[in-house]
Amino acid sequence: MAFLEIENLHKTFGSNIALHHFDMKIERGEFITFLGPSGCGKTTVLRMIAGFESPTRGTIRLDGRDVMHLRTRQRKVGMVFQSYALFPNMTVAxxxxxxxxVAGRPEAEIRxxxxxxxxxxxxxxxxDRYPWQMSGGQQQRVALARALAGKPQVLLLDEPLSALDAKIRISLRQDIRMLxxxxxxxxxxxxxxxxxxLSISDRIVVMNEGRVEQVGTPSEIYNYPRTRFVASFVGTLNILxxxxxxxSAGKMAVDGQELITTQTLAPDDAGKKRMLALRPEAIVLEAPAPGRNTLAATVEDVSFLGAVVRIRARVQEAVISLDVFNDPNRRLPERGQPVALGFSHENLLVLEEGA
Structure with missing residues (x-):
């Protein structure tokens, strides 16, 4: 039995469906991230775990106990909010x-x-300081300490870094993971x-429009996206x-050019149109080679970005982006020049139908 089990969680606000049949099993000590655009339902799930929202239907069990009818303070969860939510008239301590x-602990124990x-x-x-005397990063550390002070079984973090500047965000997220x-x-x-x-999670739950698109490790989510949404939302992607x-042989055709994928295709897929995904870093400029996929393309643009040079090449109706490291001794292709784009069979991803 998983430490935290969420079964068939569903939430509606009037006629609006905020969450569709959410299922998740989380093991003790795991760091799970809900990832998705605004309005996808990720915070709604978090608030229902905490007890701030009641699901329309579904079950939440923590350490084998049904917590659906327990108040927030009885659920043994700690929560860190985006806005810090510190009391301005109270010191950090x-x-x-x-x-x-509030729980009535002895003062000596509290100190x-x-x-x-x-x-x-x-x-x-x-x-002894007050929140207004501290930086945003320090305030969020205090909010984290407050959430952990009661020794919760589950720590919930609702976009805790979004109000901070980039440098502090990176530092604090590393600290959160370390803690x-x-x-x-x-x-x-x-x-x-x-x-x-991608940087801090054991597993990622990618959500879109109230539904789970894919659950997996950071490597699985990035390298093997199952749907077009996951592939395009996580990282830069070329869609063909x-x-x-x-x-049976994994053979595909793009603009009349044969490509091979190592993904399993159903026998009745023959002749079907499928969406293909290809990461920019998987592509190199190279002559055709045995055991490799090759696409003939025409260079549309070359952008110098310092350490990296970004090349955009057209294949049929699609424009494919690829990055190469800046090398002063390397001659870069010019606009209008025909090139061969090489990549391995494993890097050609076939997305699920209707995704």
Whole structure:
């Protein structure tokens, strides 16, 4: 049995369906990220786990216990919000110890726990400060300490880094991941930032329009997207339209050019039109070679970006992007020049029908 089980979770607001049949099993100590655009349902799931929202139907079990009818404070979850949500009239120490005081813990125990949390977030000497006297990154560390002070079974983080500048975001997300591993706490992180999701997660749940598109490790989500949405939302992607020539051999055709994929195709796929995906970093400029796919294309644009040069080449109606490292001794192709785009059979991804 998984540590946190979510079964058939469904949520409607009037006639609007916010979440469609959400299922998820999360193991103890996992770091899970819900990734998707605004309005996809990821925060709705988080709020239902916390008890701030009631599902229209479905079940949530934590450590084998049904928590659907428990209040938020009874669920043993800690939550970090995007807006910090610190009490401005309380000191840092007061904010961190607030939940413990509400729970009626002894003052000596509260002081000890607050000191532990201040040390954990690397702000041991700032307990007497007020939130307005601290930077945004420091305030979010305090919010994290407050969520952890009560020793929750699950830590929920609702886009906690979105209000911070880029440099602080990178530093704080690394700290969050380090703390999560150190404490071994089951955590769910909500973001629309693909880089955040890829860099800190054990598994990623990609969501779109209230539905789960794909669940997998960062490597699986990025390298083997199942749907067009996942492929285009996570990273840069080239989309091609192809036709299945020989399903048993994985043969496809794009603009009359034969390509091979290692993905399994159904026997009745012969002749069907399928969407194909190809990551820019999987493509190189090279002459045709045995055991490799090759596409004949025409260069449309060459952009110098410093360490990287981005090349855009046209194949049929599609424009394919690829990046090459800047090498002063390398001659780059010119606009209008025919080129051969090479990539392995494994890198040609066939997306699910209707995706």
């Amino acid at each position: 007061g904010n961190i110890g607030f939940g413990l005081r 000890k726990r607050v000191d532990e949390m201040l040390a954990l977030i690397k702000l041991p000497h700032l307990g 999560q591993r150190e404490l071994g706490i089951t955590s769910i992180f909500v973001t629309h930032d693909q880089e955040e999701a 339209t192809g036709h299945v020539v020989d399903p």
